[in-house]
Amino acid sequence: MAAPGPHPCAGGGELTRFDRAAVLIAPRRADVVRVRSADPGPHEVRVAVEGCGVCGSNLALWQGRPWFEYPRPPGAPGHEAWGEIDAVGAEVSTVRCGDRVALLSRCAFADRALVDAGEVVVLAPALAGAAFPGEALGCAWNVARRSGFTAGQTVTVVGVGFLGAVTIALATAAGARVIAVSRRPFALATARAMGAVDTVELGEQAATIAAVVEIAGGALCDIVVEAVGSQWALDLAGALTKVGGRLVIAGFHQDGDRSVDLQLWGWRGIDVVNAHERDPQVVLDGVRAAAELVAAGVFDPAPLLTHRYALDQLGEALAAVESRPDGFLKALVCP
Numbered sequence: 001m002a003a004p005g006p007h008p009c010a011g012g013g014e015l016t017r018f019d020r021a022a023v024l025i026a027p028r029r030a031d032v033v034r035v036r037s038a039d040p041g042p043h044e045v046r047v048a049v050e051g052c053g054v055c056g057s058n059l060a061l062w063q064g065r066p067w068f069e070y071p072r073p074p075g076a077p078g079h080e081a082w083g084e085i086d087a088v089g090a091e092v093s094t095v096r097c098g099d100r101v102a103l104l105s106r107c108a109f110a111d112r113a114l115v116d117a118g119e120v121v122v123l124a125p126a127l128a129g130a131a132f133p134g135e136a137l138g139c140a141w142n143v144a145r146r147s148g149f150t151a152g153q154t155v156t157v158v159g160v161g162f163l164g165a166v167t168i169a170l171a172t173a174a175g176a177r178v179i180a181v182s183r184r185p186f187a188l189a190t191a192r193a194m195g196a197v198d199t200v201e202l203g204e205q206a207a208t209i210a211a212v213v214e215i216a217g218g219a220l221c222d223i224v225v226e227a228v229g230s231q232w233a234l235d236l237a238g239a240l241t242k243v244g245g246r247l248v249i250a251g252f253h254q255d256g257d258r259s260v261d262l263q264l265w266g267w268r269g270i271d272v273v274n275a276h277e278r279d280p281q282v283v284l285d286g287v288r289a290a291a292e293l294v295a296a297g298v299f300d301p302a303p304l305l306t307h308r309y310a311l312d313q314l315g316e317a318l319a320a321v322e323s324r325p326d327g328f329l330k331a332l333v334c335p
Contacts, residue, residue, distance in 0.1 A: 020335065021074035021110035022314040027064025030315035035074050038114055042091040045117050047101060051308075051334040052108040053080030053133030054317045056161070056229065057252045062318040075107030078333065080133035082123070083113075092117045100127070102134025102287050104280060109314055111335045119280065121287045126295040131305050131332060137294070138286030139277070140166035143250045144174070145286070146275040147223055151175025156212055156221045157196075158237050159228035160187035162304050162330040163250055167225055168194040169299035176223070179215050181208060181236070186327055193303065205232075209239055221245060225275075229253045238264060246271045307331040 018034045025031050040046045058077050061068060082102045085095055094117055095101065101120040105113040123132060140163055147167075149155060153176040157164050160182040171178050172195030180191030180199045188199040200211045213220065220242035226233050229251030238261055241247045247270050265272065277283050294301060306329045309317040317331040 019111035020311055021107070022078075022311050022333070023071050023074050024061055024076070024314075025071040027068075027070070028062060028315070028319075030318070032312045033074055035110070037112060040087050040089040040092075040114055042089045043117055044089045044114050045085050045092060045095060045101075045120060046087040047081070047083040047103050047105075047113050047115065047120070048086045049081050049083040049108055049110060049113055049335055051082060051131050051133070051332045052078040053136045053162075053305075054078075054314075054321050054331040054333060055080055055136060055252075056321060057254065058318060059322055060254050062315075062322065073107055075105075075110035075113065077106060078109035079104070079106050080135045081105055081108035081113060082132040082134055085120070086112070089117065094118070095120060095122060102132055102138075102291065104135060104283060104287075109311065109333055111311075119284065121284060121291055123291055124295040127291065130294075130302065132291070132294070132301075133305070133330070133332065134287040134291065135283065136162060136330070137166065137290035137301060138283055138288075139163065140170065141290040141293070142277045142282065142286040143167050143225065143227075143248065143275040144170035145289075146273050147171070147225060147246065147248045149174035149176045149223065153177065153222040154179070154216050154219070155223045155225065156181060156216075156237075156240050157191070157225045157227055158182075158233050158240070159226065159251060160184070160191045161227065161324075164225070164227035165190050165194050165304050165329060166299070166301060167227060167250065168196050170293075171223075171225075172196070173293075173298050179212055179221070181212065184324075184326070187329070190304070190329065194299070202236075205236055205239065208236060212240055223248060226251050230255075231258055234258060234260065238270075241268065241270045243268045244270065246273060248273045248275050250275045252276070304329045305332055309333050311335045 104119040226237035
């Protein structure tokens with residue numbers, strides 16, 4: 001007897017045999033191709049993608065590096081997707097057709113994505129209809145977990161993009177007193193909406209430090225989260241961290257080597273935390289925890305999801321991530 005095959009959703013009718021997927025065909029060039037719609041393997045599920053966040057880490061592929069080869073695989077490097085399961089493998093029992101999920105996929109700029117059934121997080125009914133770039137929100141939750149925010153701490157977040165804004169919300173929810181530093185007035189307004197008690201518009205480093213110290217009551221900070229991914233932000237974050245404090249690196253540094261003032265870090269005895277998680281289970285735990293917090297109303301990411309693009313506009317979405325026009329925080333690509 002033949003082994004049972006994948007189960008499409010009941011009432012789904014004839015399955016679409018071809019899907020669309022965005023492809024980076026060269027640096028700064030994106031296209032859309034048609035790919036055969038694959039059935040899930042025994043332990044996989046297929047997800048009809050509702051949307052996928054565009055991550056700052058995608059910029060390296062967009063801009064091009066000597067070690068990258070093009071064209072990239074269809075759907076790559078989309079990894080912040082959510083959608084509805086439309087087929088499950090024969091051995092899958094943990095999820096079912098119709099479940100709305102966030103998923104870990106590296107090729108999710110597409111109509112559909114295949115993933116292992118263990119790499120999805122079922123979203124609560126309270127999130128029905130809401131955009132949910134799960135991996136990005138899970139990343140922010142893991143930054144907060146590694147930061148160890150507690151009530152009464154003074155926390156400065158350097159950089160208020162999507163990651164910085166969610167980190168501010170989570171630190172505030174933990175009872176910390178948050179100061180936000182950013183170049184952009186829009187970002188500073190967003191920081192206040194997320195709970196920051198005060199904001200500092202980035203200027204010359206000495207002046208910025210003086211402004212933060214004044215707000216903090218004449219002291220440096222218990223925790224500083226660097227959420228930019230640049231040399232200047234790393235320098236500023238270190239300078240703002242108090243003796244025995246904690247410097248948390250959340251920014252994605254991908255444009256070359258960094259130098260650090262190890263003499264200062266050593267003299268102050270600060271803890272330095274790399275808050276980037278690579279263990280898939282830890283990433284999934286973060287997505288699950290973030291989903292629970294959003295469903296419970298602890299914070300609402302919707303105002304941070306500022307720009308939406310169609311699948312054939314992936315190039316425009318990546319260009320917006322690079323240029324960060326006024327009012328921009330997070331781009332979504334929605335098939």
